[in-house]
Amino acid sequence: MSDLRRTSLNDLHRELGAKMVPFAGYEMPVQYPMGVLKEHLHCRAAAGLFDVSHMGQILLRAKPGQDAALALETLVPADIAGLKEGRQRYALFTNDAGGILDDLMVANRGDHLFLVVNAACKADDLAHLRAHLAESCEITPVRDRALLALQGPEAEAALAALVPGVAQMRFMDVAVFDTVFGELWVSRSGYTGEDGFEISVPEAQAEVLACALLDIDAVAPIGLGARDSLRLEAGLCLYGADLDTTTSPVEAALEWAIGKPRRPGGARAGGFPGAGRILRELQEGAPRRRIGLRPEGRAPMRPGTDIFATAETDTPIGAVTSGAYGPSIEAPMSMAYVETGHADDGTTLYGEVRGKRLPATVVPMPFRTASYKR
Amino acid sequence: MKYTEEHEWLRPEDDLIVVGITEHASEQLGDVVFVELPDAGTTVSKDDEVAVIESVKAASDILAPLDGEIVEVNDAIVENPGLVNEDPLGDGWFFKIRAEDATAIDEYMDESEYKDFIG
Numbered sequence: 001m002s003d004l005r006r007t008s009l010n011d012l013h014r015e016l017g018a019k020m021v022p023f024a025g026y027e028m029p030v031q032y033p034m035g036v037l038k039e040h041l042h043c044r045a046a047a048g049l050f051d052v053s054h055m056g057q058i059l060l061r062a063k064p065g066q067d068a069a070l071a072l073e074t075l076v077p078a079d080i081a082g083l084k085e086g087r088q089r090y091a092l093f094t095n096d097a098g099g100i101l102d103d104l105m106v107a108n109r110g111d112h113l114f115l116v117v118n119a120a121c122k123a124d125d126l127a128h129l130r131a132h133l134a135e136s137c138e139i140t141p142v143r144d145r146a147l148l149a150l151q152g153p154e155a156e157a158a159l160a161a162l163v164p165g166v167a168q169m170r171f172m173d174v175a176v177f178d179t180v181f182g183e184l185w186v187s188r189s190g191y192t193g194e195d196g197f198e199i200s201v202p203e204a205q206a207e208v209l210a211c212a213l214l215d216i217d218a219v220a221p222i223g224l225g226a227r228d229s230l231r232l233e234a235g236l237c238l239y240g241a242d243l244d245t246t247t248s249p250v251e252a253a254l255e256w257a258i259g260k261p262r263r264p265g266g267a268r269a270g271g272f273p274g275a276g277r278i279l280r281e282l283q284e285g286a287p288r289r290r291i292g293l294r295p296e297g298r299a300p301m302r303p304g305t306d307i308f309a310t311a312e313t314d315t316p317i318g319a320v321t322s323g324a325y326g327p328s329i330e331a332p333m334s335m336a337y338v339e340t341g342h343a344d345d346g347t348t349l350y351g352e353v354r355g356k357r358l359p360a361t362v363v364p365m366p367f368r369t370a371s372y373k374r
Numbered sequence: 375m376k377y378t379e380e381h382e383w384l385r386p387e388d389d390l391i392v393v394g395i396t397e398h399a400s401e402q403l404g405d406v407v408f409v410e411l412p413d414a415g416t417t418v419s420k421d422d423e424v425a426v427i428e429s430v431k432a433a434s435d436i437l438a439p440l441d442g443e444i445v446e447v448n449d450a451i452v453e454n455p456g457l458v459n460e461d462p463l464g465d466g467w468f469f470k471i472r473a474e475d476a477t478a479i480d481e482y483m484d485e486s487e488y489k490d491f492i493g
Contacts (some may be wrong), residue, residue: 036430037405037456225404227428296406298452300428325407325430332408354426 007053008146008203009210011329024055024119029223036225037169040327043192043230046145047152048222056122057142057200058129061112068113068210070268071136072106075128077249077272079259083108088172088187089255093128094248098281099245100252100276101128102236107174107187108367114174116147116198120240133360133371146206149197151230153371156219159186159197162188162212166197171372181209192229193234193370209254232333233326235365241303242290242321242335248274250281251337253290258282288318289343292365293334293351298356300332307336308350311357317342326367333367334360376479377488378439384479387470387487390446390478391440395427395458395469398492403429406458411447411469418444418471420478425468439482443471445451 004027013020020028029051031039036139042048043277062068069080078091084235085108102121107114117125122141129139145164150159160167163177177184179356201209222230228238243252261267264279272278295301301323306316318338326333334351342349345364350357376384377381381399382466385392400406408428424438438475458466462472471493473479483491 031404035405114458144437150472299410299426300408302433325428327407327430 007051009051012207012210018223023224024054026119028054031223031225032221034220037327039222039226040229041224042220043194044127044153044221044328045151046218047154047173049156049210049219050149050227052149052223053146054119055147056125057145058115058116058311059112059140059142060115061138063136063138065183066136070135071133073268074271075132077258077262077278079261080106082261085110086174088174088189091096092257093125094272094274095245097274098277100243100247100249101245103239103243105174106192109174144203145200146203148199148201148210149196150213151190151192151194156198157212158216158219171374183306191236192230192237193366193368195371195373229324230325232322232324233368235367238322243298247276248278248281248286250278251286251288251290255282278314287340288337291343292335292363292367293336293360294363295332295358295360298332299353299358303335305351305353307338307359309342310334310348328368353373375485376482378482380437382439384439385484390470392470392471395462395478397462400459400462405430406455409451409455411452412444414447417445418442436468440471440473440478442471444469445472446470450462
């Protein structure tokens with residue numbers, strides 16, 4: 001694993017007994033001695049600490065006479081101009097074909113925007129921003145800060161013990177705190193379906209902060225394995241699995257990431273890559289649709305599992321993109337893309353697992369209700 | 375007790391052989407979340423895929439270690455797959471097989487050979 005990059009918490013992960021794996025060019029902890037299942041349940045019951053330093057942090061600052069929000073809106077269908085200072089919003093970089101290049105978080109921090117993008121996409125995202133926004137914005141990758149996520153019902157109490165001001169934040173608020181751990185850029189958000197925070201911290205102080213959090217009884221370190229089952233129970237997409245350059249926001253059931261002012265009739269309708277296809281699909285629907293599936297039996301339907309309309313038909317109508325056992329729902333769950341005519345909630349579909357057609361029901365997501373502090 | 379290269383253990387019990395997966399295998403697999411067992415009464419040949427085990431990480435096949443008949447299966451691990459991790463050599467057993475040739479078990483590794491095998 002010598003070619004892999006290491007986060008500033010690499011030594012700590014090893015001390016904690018993590019099993020390290022390659023992920024998006026980084027050496028990352030997939031699990032700790034507690035194991036994936038118990039880590040998942042711990043995060044839902046108390047609080048979990050995740051190292052997500054591999055993700056990309058980017059600052060976007062308008063050049064004189066320019067507007068960073070309007071500039072970014074040329075690349076994403078989200079309403080960025082309407083994003084208030086101190087607030088964060090989910091967005092998608094789209095391509096000219098209406099596909100998704102990456103999903104990201106955008107925060108309005110007053111005189112600039114702060115973007116958090118996926119690790120595997122961050123080099124491409126940076127190139128994309130530079131190719132399109134170089135004239136209007138200063139684009140600065142943040143290379144000297146780690147990123148931690150603290151998630152779960154005890155996350156607020158744990159972080160507030162160190163940084164009291166975070167208790168006042170609501171879901172998707174962002175704030176900056178001067179602390180003994182340096183300047184922290186905190187958002188009340190995450191990717192587990194739990195209340196919690198994402199904390200950008202100077203690399204030099206990241207381990208001290210992580211250790212201070214881990215010293216709190218409720219907090220345990222959680223690896224990428226449980227991060228995946230947590231986000232899947234929460235119905236959240238994983239870029240590269242559930243989203244890619246061929247899936248449109250409407251196919252992905254992410255219409256809510258298309259801001260009202262960016263829709264037909266809106267004040268700033270269209271004006272993002274692939275707007276023709278995406279806005280047409282918004283009105284007419286898309287040929288396929290991302291759905292949640294609950295297998296009737298206990299066998300998980302893994303990514304790549306073909307989905308059929310009946311137990312007999314030869315031609316699949318779709319396939320699973322994420323699938324696993326959900327430790328909190330105590331049942332298997334999958335996300336799949338299927339032809340839209342078969343995507344209604346309550347429809348029985350069949351997944352082919354080891355040569356057998358097993359029934360599964362189309363269900364609304366999330367599989368487990370989120371507990372955000374709104 | 376004998377061990378296969380597929381990380382199964384075989385323990386003679388009366389005229390049957392009890393089969394399960396080793397502690398090493400259960401640790402490598404991680405938390406087991408799903409087990410599918412054959413029906414009792416199934417006739418199997420050595421290396422047939424007779425059972426499926428899925429952990430939080432992946433699915434694996436369990437192979438028949440011998441020719442014979444599956445005479446009893448452990449439904450408890452279907453109901454509670456976590457037993458495979460908690461007690462792989464005891465309550466986490468998979469099935470009991472009546473071997474056509476009970477001496478066929480002798481070809482497999484003993485405990486010290488298996489320990490060398492997994493390093």
